[in-house]
Amino acid sequence: MVYLDHAATTPMLPEAIEAMTAALAVVGNPSSIHSAGQQAKRLLEESRERIAATLGVDGIEIVFTGNGTEAVNLAIKGLWWQRRGAGGADRSRILVPAGEHHATIDTVDWLAEHEGAEIVEIPLDEVGRVRLDVLAAELADAETVALVTMLWANNEVGTIQPVEEVARLAARAGVPLHVDAIAAYGQVPIDVRALRRATEAPRGAGLVALSVSAHKIGGPAGIGALVLDRSAAVEPLIHGGGQQRKVRSGTQDVAAAAAFAAAAEIVAARLDDDATRMAGLRDRLIAGVVEAVPTARLSGDAGPGASARLPGNVHFSFPGCEGDSLLFLLDAAGVAVSTGSACQAGVPEPSHVLMAMGRSESDARGALRITLGHASTEADVDAFLAALPAAHAQAAKAGLAGRATSFDR
Numbered sequence: 247m248v249y250l251d252h253a254a255t256t257p258m259l260p261e262a263i264e265a266m267t268a269a270l271a272v273v274g275n276p277s278s279i280h281s282a283g284q285q286a287k288r289l290l291e292e293s294r295e296r297i298a299a300t301l302g303v304d305g306i307e308i309v310f311t312g313n314g315t316e317a318v319n320l321a322i323k324g325l326w327w328q329r330r331g332a333g334g335a336d337r338s339r340i341l342v343p344a345g346e347h348h349a350t351i352d353t354v355d356w357l358a359e360h361e362g363a364e365i366v367e368i369p370l371d372e373v374g375r376v377r378l379d380v381l382a383a384e385l386a387d388a389e390t391v392a393l394v395t396m397l398w399a400n401n402e403v404g405t406i407q408p409v410e411e412v413a414r415l416a417a418r419a420g421v422p423l424h425v426d427a428i429a430a431y432g433q434v435p436i437d438v439r440a441l442r443r444a445t446e447a448p449r450g451a452g453l454v455a456l457s458v459s460a461h462k463i464g465g466p467a468g469i470g471a472l473v474l475d476r477s478a479a480v481e482p483l484i485h486g487g488g489q490q491r492k493v494r495s496g497t498q499d500v501a502a503a504a505a506f507a508a509a510a511e512i513v514a515a516r517l518d519d520d521a522t523r524m525a526g527l528r529d530r531l532i533a534g535v536v537e538a539v540p541t542a543r544l545s546g547d548a549g550p551g552a553s554a555r556l557p558g559n560v561h562f563s564f565p566g567c568e569g570d571s572l573l574f575l576l577d578a579a580g581v582a583v584s585t586g587s588a589c590q591a592g593v594p595e596p597s598h599v600l601m602a603m604g605r606s607e608s609d610a611r612g613a614l615r616i617t618l619g620h621a622s623t624e625a626d627v628d629a630f631l632a633a634l635p636a637a638h639a640q641a642a643k644a645g646l647a648g649r650a651t652s653f654d655r
């Protein structure tokens with residue numbers, strides 16, 4: 247099997263497996279006072295510090311969660327509940343770009359439905375970048391804004407957002423910003439402290455919260471983290487033993503944290519080399535698809551050097567084909583890729599990201615996401631390119647037949 251779906255999850259690094267296996271043998275609850283507990287606590291806190299160093303923050307600012315989705319929920323709901331009525335204000339607006347991950351979309355929709363939040367959707371341009379002019383205009387009425395939340399990089403089309411500009415706008419408006427960096431972590435440099443400094447963020451405003459997830463960088467599934475600036479407060483979602491600054495109660499997973507730290511350190515150390523290597527493979531893949539299927543349309547940033555595109559992301563629409571047909575045909579040929587978009591109750595949905603970028607429903611249905619990881623090779627790219635023409639021809643035939651059937655009706 248050629249695996250080209252690293253954005254969904256990427257294999258654990260051997261060093262992470264080793265760290266996790268060793269840590270599983272450590273006895274003790276890190277909250278216990280005795281020496282066994284303290285040994286577990288040492289390992290946990292060391293891991294927290296090591297992860298923090300890869301994100302430019304201190305260990306105390308890392309809140310471990312059960313996954314990336316929980317980190318996003320904690321940031322958005324936690325900031326919203328904290329800010330909504332603080333100081334007698336009425337801050338019920340959440341500014342959120344179109345085309346976000348469902349962890350964000352479903353969270354803000356829930357707040358709108360159950361808690362009276364007003365969601366203000368900021369449009370995207372044609373490559374998937376947030377419209378800064380619209381965001382700035384909405385922030386003019388800063389007193390009514392609870393928070394801004396945004397992806398660092400889009401998990402479907404790989405577009406890297408102008409995070410520094412958004413953080414600066416939020417800082418100037420005195421509004422907190424949460425960034426979902428789950429797709430970006432390990433592929434682009436992230437330095438939260440430097441970004442706060444560069445954007446002159448006051449206490450509690452600008453970039454204050456950032457979500458990451460271990461299984462996207464070669465760590466285990468089942469652990470994520472919310473980077474929460476010291477100056478920011480969130481309402482906890484889980485109550486109990488008061489662990490982690492009372493922000494996220496519950497006994498912490500020492501072994502998963504140790505494995506997360508091992509992966510984070512390796513990925514950070516190799517970031518520049520890996521990004522250059524992956525971008526080379528990405529561009530080879532893009533050129534190969536354009537040659538094999540001239541009607542295919544690349545989504546996201548295709549500018550010189552594609553500087554606003556994640557180095558591991560390729561995303562094409564194949565007009566006249568269903569993305570799902572292509573996915574199944576390629577899978578049968580031994581190549582694992584993704585449509586990038588969600589299914590609702592088993593029915594494939596057109597990509598909401600492409601729709602937000604102004605693309606047609608047919609483009610949004612015929613999308614395929616091919617994502618590279620640290621272990622991807624030229625041979626993987628070539629295997630995909632070898633399997634594509636036959637899969638495309640068959641999917642196009644099925645697409646035509648589908649249209650004929652719907653005319654007949």
Ligand SMILES: Cc1ncc(COP(=O)(O)O)c(C=O)c1O
Pocket residue numbers: 253254313314315316318347349397399400401426427428429459460470
């Ligand atoms: C951008 C983005 N946000 C959130 C998530 C959810 O993370 P997790 O799978 O760790 O819950 C993902 C994973 O697909 C993602 O890509």
